[in-house]
Amino acid sequence: MSNIRHFPGGAELRPAPRARGPYRKKVTAAEIERAVRVAEKLGLxxxxxxxxxxxxxVQTKPGPENGAGPASAADDWFSRRG
Known part of the structure; x- marks a missing residue:
């Protein structure tokens, strides 16, 4: 014997739980511009x-205080290719 009783109409169906989307913070144009301006301001x-x-x-050439030397391999590469 079962103690479970089924009533006509039944219970209301619950909506399916909502899946959250990918809420990753993305870089804004202002943050990119700020990073480039700071590097230029430092003379890099x-x-x-x-x-x-x-x-x-931001990939930069090391400054003179960081021991870059007279010319780096990156400078040579860019001077040959413009």
């Missing part, structure tokens, strides 16, 4: 810009 030569999710990586 910018060789590349990489964006990974919410991070901006």
């Amino acid at each position: 030569t910018i060789y590349g810009l990489t964006i990974e999710g919410d991070k901006v990586h």
Whole structure:
């Protein structure tokens, strides 16, 4: 014997739980511009810009205080290719 009783009409169906979307913070144009401006203000030569999710990586040539020397391999490469 069963103690479970089924009533006609039944219970209301619950809506399916909503799946949250990918809420990753993305880099804004202002943050990219700020990173480039800071590098230029410091007098660094910018060789590349990489964006990974919410991070901006500015690839620069080391300054003279960092022991860059007279000419680096990157300078030679860029001078040959323009």
